[in-house]
Amino acid sequence: MDKLRIRGGVPLEGEVRISGAKNAALPIMCAALLTGEPLRLANVPLLMDVRTMAKLLRQMGVAAEPPSAGRMVLHAARITEPTAGYDLVKTMRASVLVLGPLLARCGQAKVSLPGGCAIGQRPVDQHVKGLQAMGATIAMEHGYMHAAAERLHGARIVMDMVTVTGTENLMMAATLAEGTTLLENAAREPEVLDLARCLTAMGAKIEGAGSDVIRIEGVRSLGGAEHHVMPDRIETGTYLAAAAATGGRVRLVGAAPDALDATLEKLREAGAEIRLGGGAIEIEAAGRPKAVSVRTAPFPGFATDMQAQFMALASIAEGTAMITETIFENRFMHALELQRLGADISIQGNTAVVRGVERLQGATVMATDLRASAGLVIAGLVADGETVVDRIYHLDRGYEALETKLGALGARIERIG
Numbered sequence: 036m037d038k039l040r041i042r043g044g045v046p047l048e049g050e051v052r053i054s055g056a057k058n059a060a061l062p063i064m065c066a067a068l069l070t071g072e073p074l075r076l077a078n079v080p081l082l083m084d085v086r087t088m089a090k091l092l093r094q095m096g097v098a099a100e101p102p103s104a105g106r107m108v109l110h111a112a113r114i115t116e117p118t119a120g121y122d123l124v125k126t127m128r129a130s131v132l133v134l135g136p137l138l139a140r141c142g143q144a145k146v147s148l149p150g151g152c153a154i155g156q157r158p159v160d161q162h163v164k165g166l167q168a169m170g171a172t173i174a175m176e177h178g179y180m181h182a183a184a185e186r187l188h189g190a191r192i193v194m195d196m197v198t199v200t201g202t203e204n205l206m207m208a209a210t211l212a213e214g215t216t217l218l219e220n221a222a223r224e225p226e227v228l229d230l231a232r233c234l235t236a237m238g239a240k241i242e243g244a245g246s247d248v249i250r251i252e253g254v255r256s257l258g259g260a261e262h263h264v265m266p267d268r269i270e271t272g273t274y275l276a277a278a279a280a281t282g283g284r285v286r287l288v289g290a291a292p293d294a295l296d297a298t299l300e301k302l303r304e305a306g307a308e309i310r311l312g313g314g315a316i317e318i319e320a321a322g323r324p325k326a327v328s329v330r331t332a333p334f335p336g337f338a339t340d341m342q343a344q345f346m347a348l349a350s351i352a353e354g355t356a357m358i359t360e361t362i363f364e365n366r367f368m369h370a371l372e373l374q375r376l377g378a379d380i381s382i383q384g385n386t387a388v389v390r391g392v393e394r395l396q397g398a399t400v401m402a403t404d405l406r407a408s409a410g411l412v413i414a415g416l417v418a419d420g421e422t423v424v425d426r427i428y429h430l431d432r433g434y435e436a437l438e439t440k441l442g443a444l445g446a447r448i449e450r451i452g
């Protein structure tokens with residue numbers, strides 16, 4: 036079980052290159068199932084989840100090797116086994132994104148129910164409801180969804196709540212359905228728009244991606260394409276929060292500032308100076324950050340995937356911050372670990388009241404989910420003494436070469452067995 040050992044107290048200084056977005060790369064990899072021609076991708080991050088998705092696709096008969104220098108070619112010439120088994124699905128919930136494409140391409144799919152995870156129950160009822168509206172029959176048997184459809188047909192689907200992968204699954208399924216599909220109350224996340232750009236390059240007819248109403252006109256078939264995956268806005272936000280927390284000065288290259296307005300606004304409110312230009316973001320944090328309150332919401336609101344990182348920032352800020360989580364029902368586990376480092380946090384329902392302290396003390400803490408781990412690393416970067424973050428396989432799922440990138444910014448951080 037890998038751990039990270041961090042000796043805090045060093046302001047981060049220097050330049051870091053942002054990798055491709057995990058939450059864009061994963062649905063885009065599934066889009067390869069929609070065509071018998073090769074899909075050529077660039078700027079794909081080398082992450083555990085990307086390796087897992089490639090393995091899942093190979094099990095279906097897709098040619099899919101992990102990325103090399105960010106480049107990856109996926110070729111679903113024939114799909115020999117339209118199945119996503121529990122052994123892989125239980126390690127990566129995004130596996131559910133094969134459901135829509137398999138139904139659209141093969142007319143059948145057997146996909147394990149993902150089950151819950153640390154941050155919440157994570158149901159997929161909206162994915163199922165939408166596919167049924169498009170003519171699929173989906174039976175739940177022995178922990179699997181058995182789905183079938185002669186040919187999907189267009190439908191008007193109003194999502195009960197904003198769901199990112201729900202929107203992505205249905206948008207992919209609709210590209211090959213007969214007729215027009217309208218997705219209302221659709222997710223507006225930039226990763227949805229990046230997926231739509233890739234699908235359009237493959238020949239799909241999509242309007243409104245990035246807004247809450249997406250219109251897809253089905254076509255008979257899709258072709259291959261080339262696509263450059265968008266930068267990872269959550270990785271970007273994580274390094275920005277780390278720079279603000281450590282009082283450093285960092286230049287992020289290859290980032291996409293337009294996908295981060297809510298985070299940038301909150302960092303400015305915390306006292307950081309942020310300059311944009313030339314595809315880079317520069318942050319200069321002067322001294323101790325001011326406490327800023329955040330309330331997570333679907334895009335363009337403040338991202339739930341940035342909540343743990345901002346709780347770490349608030350732990351050492353001047354003043355008291357209210358952090359409210361409205362998307363997931365159990366996404367405060369990092370608060371209990373931050374308290375071990377000396378943070379003053381009290382949880383009241385879905386709000387954490389964080390009273391900033393002058394100093395945190397290093398300790399051994401345990402990562403519980405991907406973004407919680409990032410929050411604990413940020414806290415370790417500012418704590419006095421040594422912090423050991425355990426179970427960092429969570430981090431490896433979503434951050435490419437984290438300790439290498441932080442080390443290059445001056446952090447005293449190393450991976451220990």
Ligand code: EPZ
Nearest residue numbers: 058129157158159160161162197198199200201362363405
């Ligand atoms: C995506 O998860 C991201 N994952 C998550 O990032 C992110 O936290 C989340 O969107 C919210 O932005 C990927 O894109 C691979 P949702 P997703 O469906 O799609 C409820 C990370 O750290 N819901 O938007 O699974 C659900 O329980 C990960 O990279 C239903 O009730 O999230 C939640 O409360 C963590 N029924 C809310 O909606 C459904 O059918 C939003 O979930 C679907 C969702």
